[in-house]
Amino acid sequence: MRRTLLASLLVAAAPLAAQETRFTPTIAAGGTLALENINGPMVITQGTGRTAEVIVTKRVIKGDGSYVKAIMEESGGKVRICTIYTNRDPNRKTCKGENSSPSRGRDNYDQVEMRYEVRVPAGVLVDAESVNGNITATGLEASAALQSVNGAIIFSGTTASHLETVNGGIKAKFTKADWDGTLKVSAVNGGVDLVFPAGLDADISGETVNGGITSDFPVTIEGKWGPKSFNGKIGRGGRRLSIETVNGGITLKKG
Incomplete structure (x- = not known):
């Protein structure tokens, strides 16, 4: 029994x-x-x-x-x-x-x-x-x-319009840098790691509250620059790239 x-x-x-x-x-x-x-x-x-x-x-x-x-x-x-x-x-x-989803009491x-x-x-x-x-x-x-x-968001491809998450990091590798308008990359609790082709041209802004900012690309500063935020230009500028996170670092790499 x-x-x-x-x-x-x-x-x-x-x-x-x-x-x-x-x-x-x-x-x-x-x-x-x-x-x-x-x-x-x-x-x-x-x-x-x-x-x-x-x-x-x-x-x-x-x-x-x-x-x-x-x-x-x-x-x-x-x-x-x-x-x-x-x-x-x-x-x-x-x-x-x-x-x-129906709830039938705590943990049920x-x-x-x-x-x-x-x-x-x-x-x-x-x-x-x-x-x-x-x-x-x-x-x-x-x-x-x-x-x-x-x-988390993990992306590889030619282009995107936006990549966003609240709780999770973002890792993205772009094979081209020819998006239209603004590419927005945003996280709240997580780092942002982006890889772009060596010939990237973009007007860029980046901001983090709790984290650092590193870039393989030379950035011509236009306006403010600090350990937590910046506005500037990569290459000849042009298309917009906006990167934000609260708790996490920002990394830009050539690839």
């Missing part, structure tokens, strides 16, 4: 098998692939052709994960794939809405991880957001915008 009871308890405590949802939308060059996740990492790589591949793997760590789903929306040249929680609205079928809440593995078609922009989870995007050939609340 004891063995039967113990076996039942172990089965009940074990996490459910991972469940996989696959999306394969066709996106034209110049279109956008938007990704929105609540809890779990995102891994994004460069693909070929016109078909994106997004595999979302759900892992229920504790509780009920049946109401956590990944869905896809298409509008014009934009495809959006998002995680939704349907516990408040069982009929919900859109990305827009409230996401929250559902834990569901959604892992995104993404291959992006050539020439497609990436706009990825995560609440709890790292975002890793490597080898991207078109512009990217990556945002996380609790998680």
Whole structure:
């Protein structure tokens, strides 16, 4: 009897098998692939052709994960794939809405991880957001915008419009330095490490509260310079580069 009871308890405590949802939308060059996740990492790589591949793997760590789903929306040249929680609205079928996990007392809440593995078609922009989870995007050939609340951002590619996180560091390597407008890189609790080609031309501003600033690039100072902040120019200047962090250092490297 004891063995039967113990076996039942172990089965009940074990996490459910991972469940996989696959999306394969066709996106034209110049279109956008938007990704929105609540809890779990995102891994994004460069693909070929016109078909994106997004595999979302759900892992229920504790509780009920049946109401956590990944869905896809298409509008014009934009495809959006998002995680939704349907516990408040069982009929919900859109990305827009409230996401929250039910709580049943202290330390008694559902834990569901959604892992995104993404291959992006050539020439497609990436706009990825995560609440709890790292975002890793490597080898991207078109512009990217990556945002996380609790998680690090790791990026390599040609260009980006912004890389932002609250709790986590940012590591980025750019193969080109030809972004349009302003490239904004921002962290609150974490360092910022950026690698640019040797021929970088940019008007640059940087600021940190608790951390130092180092640069492989000569910076012509225009305005203020201090151990915690600066405004200046790299090379001939031109496009804007804004770097901010509160708790962490700023490092600019040639590569």
